[in-house]
């Protein structure tokens with residue numbers, strides 16, 4: 624098979640879509656493909672020099688004549704420049720708007736047969752899809768892409784229901800690098816965080832947006848900690864943080880909740896955790912659940928979007944209704960009190976990551992899509 628030249632555009636800042644795009648690029652590069660990241664800053668997971676990976680920065684200048692900086696035009700222009708100069712075969716964009724629309728414009732500007740693969744990650748559909756001023760642009764971005772993928776079956780269905788594109792959308796699940804996400808020996812962290820021997824550790828990782836319902840995490844934790852000694856690790860930061868701090872104070876949980884803010888090397892934190900809670904009201908996949916499972920941590924998630932495709936209910940964790948704090952807490956207590964059940968769920972979580980979400984297989988799925996287009 625000939626090696627491909629692939630452009631990748633994503634939002635480079637912290638977020639699951641940027642993580643998946645970057646990890647995919649890194650794995651494709653390891654397989655010999657030439658990868659060109661085109662984005663406004665270096666994707667945060669691209670933290671060292673990688674053979675076969677190039678980065679092209681999109682400069683968005685602020686001109687006084689424009690009310691808003693012309694990011695989309697600058698991106699399309701950079702995509703066209705790189706597509707021609709590097710003779711890209713494919714450009715793989717993450718998010719329909721603006722990235723798929725920019726790629727379509729870039730293809731016209733470049734005047735070459737650049738193939739466009741678009742991956743939908745959720746927010747472009749589940750949030751922007753409700754904005755009538757954007758639905759036509761999303762539909763256009765999807766229909767004019769050569770191949771469109773989504774990160775869960777739920778997102779495929781939602782896209783059809785909301786946007787009605789005349790396009791087949793394939794599910795390609797997210798994956799994690801299992802060389803990084805695995806149980807590591809970080810017992811010393813328990814001591815450093817002041818976690819006692821007999822305390823169970825619950826973890827939540829998100830960007831603290833309202834859709835993540837972090838308040839439910841704290842409320843469910845309050846019920847668990849009334850029954851057994853426990854600590855809650857809150858990892859991440861975002862708009863809900865002030866409300867969460869207030870809630871923790873109101874529930875008198877200051878000594879049990881550890882606010883860690885944004886962190887890297889999450890595998891170290893998962894490795895000291897007994898349970899992960901992701902209780903969102905919108906979630907096309909829930910990458911943090913997969914990361915936790917890869918470190919042997921059972922998860923409780925909500926019955927929305929792609930979460931039930933990631934957590935196998937009653938096997939690797941539990942699925943509960945959004946906002947059902949009683950049920951979430953009771954399932955958490957059941958799992959944390961029964962060490963045999965917990966070990967079983969932990970083993971099954973590891974197994975699921977290595978089968979349904981096997982990174983090699985998922986990267987091959989993307990490769991097959993690219994070869995289908997260029998051959």
Ligand code: GMT
Pocket residue numbers: 637638639640641643744745746749774797830832834905906907908909910911
């Ligand atoms: O969840 C977020 O707020 C970030 C967002 C993103 O763009 O990175 O995450 C979306 O993409 C991730 C990677 O595919 C998924 O794991 C998340 O479930 C999805 N978020 C939502 O659907 C809300």
